[in-house]
Amino acid sequence: MNKAPFLLLLVLSVSACGPNEPTVEETTRVISILASDEMRGRQAFSPEAWDAANYIASEFTSAGIKPLEGDTDFIQDFPLYTVSTGELTVALNGQDVDPSQVVGSVSSESISWENGGDVAPIMVGAADDLMAVWRMGRRAPATLLIVHPTHKDAFDQIAGFLRRPARTTTLGGGSNMVMVLSDVKKVDSFQVQGSAEVSESSIANVAGMLEGKRKNEIVVFSAHYDHLGIQSGAEADSIANGANDDASGTTAVIELAKYFASMGKPERTIYFVAFTAEESGGYGSRHFSEQVNPDEIVAMFNIEMIGKPAVEGPNTAWITGFDRSDFGTILQEAVEGTVFSFYADPYPDQNLFYRSDNATLARLGVPAHSISTTPIDVDPDYHQVSDEVSTLDLDHLTNTIKAIAAGAVTIVSGEKTPTRIDPQTVN
Numbered sequence: 035m036n037k038a039p040f041l042l043l044l045v046l047s048v049s050a051c052g053p054n055e056p057t058v059e060e061t062t063r064v065i066s067i068l069a070s071d072e073m074r075g076r077q078a079f080s081p082e083a084w085d086a087a088n089y090i091a092s093e094f095t096s097a098g099i100k101p102l103e104g105d106t107d108f109i110q111d112f113p114l115y116t117v118s119t120g121e122l123t124v125a126l127n128g129q130d131v132d133p134s135q136v137v138g139s140v141s142s143e144s145i146s147w148e149n150g151g152d153v154a155p156i157m158v159g160a161a162d163d164l165m166a167v168w169r170m171g172r173r174a175p176a177t178l179l180i181v182h183p184t185h186k187d188a189f190d191q192i193a194g195f196l197r198r199p200a201r202t203t204t205l206g207g208g209s210n211m212v213m214v215l216s217d218v219k220k221v222d223s224f225q226v227q228g229s230a231e232v233s234e235s236s237i238a239n240v241a242g243m244l245e246g247k248r249k250n251e252i253v254v255f256s257a258h259y260d261h262l263g264i265q266s267g268a269e270a271d272s273i274a275n276g277a278n279d280d281a282s283g284t285t286a287v288i289e290l291a292k293y294f295a296s297m298g299k300p301e302r303t304i305y306f307v308a309f310t311a312e313e314s315g316g317y318g319s320r321h322f323s324e325q326v327n328p329d330e331i332v333a334m335f336n337i338e339m340i341g342k343p344a345v346e347g348p349n350t351a352w353i354t355g356f357d358r359s360d361f362g363t364i365l366q367e368a369v370e371g372t373v374f375s376f377y378a379d380p381y382p383d384q385n386l387f388y389r390s391d392n393a394t395l396a397r398l399g400v401p402a403h404s405i406s407t408t409p410i411d412v413d414p415d416y417h418q419v420s421d422e423v424s425t426l427d428l429d430h431l432t433n434t435i436k437a438i439a440a441g442a443v444t445i446v447s448g449e450k451t452p453t454r455i456d457p458q459t460v461n
């Protein structure tokens with residue numbers, strides 16, 4: 035019997051079990067689904083965000099990773115409340131105020147204020163600075179402003195803001211503010227009655243894990259899967275597809291899950307997380323940070339916009355908050371001798387360290403940094419409807435995902451542990 039075919043089969047089956055490295059075909063397939071028009075821009079509170087979440091979960095399933103401990107599936111959903119102000123009535127000195135001269139934002143189930151209680155009216159006279167008074171009031175639990183009619187324009191401006199429904203993940207802690215446009219000089223008595231209407235919905239992160247030998251030492255790879263949704267005003271194409279921002283990072287998280295799952299049990303536990311609502315409040319990363327013990331997270335690789343080559347050229351990626359821990363230096367060392375290099379964020383003035391989901395965990399001491407390659411200062415597609423797959427360099431995307439995997443090797447293996455970020459220095 036000729037042994038050659040058998041040997042050939044053996045070689046083929048070994049290579050099929052080798053590391054599942056990302057390929058251009060594979061990253062193109064994934065990002066094209068995430069950034070397709072069917073996903074309608076993945077706005078966090080839209081039905082299509084759920085389509086995106088379920089899609090990412092299906093990729094996690096085929097990667098062979100497991101839900102986080104205590105979860106039954108990859109969808110990490112949590113309630114989101116939309117609070118709008120219901121009926122609001124005010125009487126000053128025994129006279130009902132015309133409702134068109136009253137505006138407020140009520141976050142408690144109901145409010146009932148009157149003279150002699152905890153809330154005292156603040157008179158904003160013709161010479162006072164309404165905007166300054168308003169900004170101060172926003173931080174207080176309860177504020178009643180009696181605003182002189184000379185401030186009508188500013189009053190209307192603030193009114194537009196107050197009338198907008200507020201979104202929150204916790205009820206009861208918000209502030210209540212009522213503004214009355216009136217020329218009364220003195221308030222001897224007042225009554226304010228108001229209520230809030232609350233509707234509940236849910237939004238979700240998608241999170242999975244590979245349990246490591248050191249179960250409680252966790253490395254996180256993350257990206258946000260939400261984007262801006264439909265942009266009114268745009269004519270031909272109103273869908274902000276968010277291919278670079280941040281379907282590219284989400285694709286990386288999916289491909290890294292597949293890659294690390296193919297490498298056998300890691301030394302450290304690895305979490306793969308796709309955050310919701312980065313573009314609208316950061317609720318996803320905040321919820322995630324409340325589900326974990328930050329002391330167990332040794333590093334967070336937050337991946338933001340890696341679909342276009344950086345200003346430093348191809349095969350480079352920059353890291354936000356580079357000097358706040360030695361995370362970046364560890365990555366640099368890990369890829370030394372390859373064509374790839376990591377370097378410090380070239381746009382310190384843009385405060386990018388604070389503008390993504392890494393900041394939430396950095397504030398808890400985690401060496402949590404964002405990795406990006408986008409030329410954000412000159413990118414014509416950033417936060418535009420033109421952020422489409424066709425504007426990306428998919429070879430670059432694929433190479434960057436590989437470089438992140440290579441950069442993470444010594445951290446995942448437990449050989450290197452980045453220094454913690456000092457939470458005192460993160461505002």
Ligand SMILES: [Zn+2]
Binds near residue numbers: 280
């Ligand atoms: Zn982003």
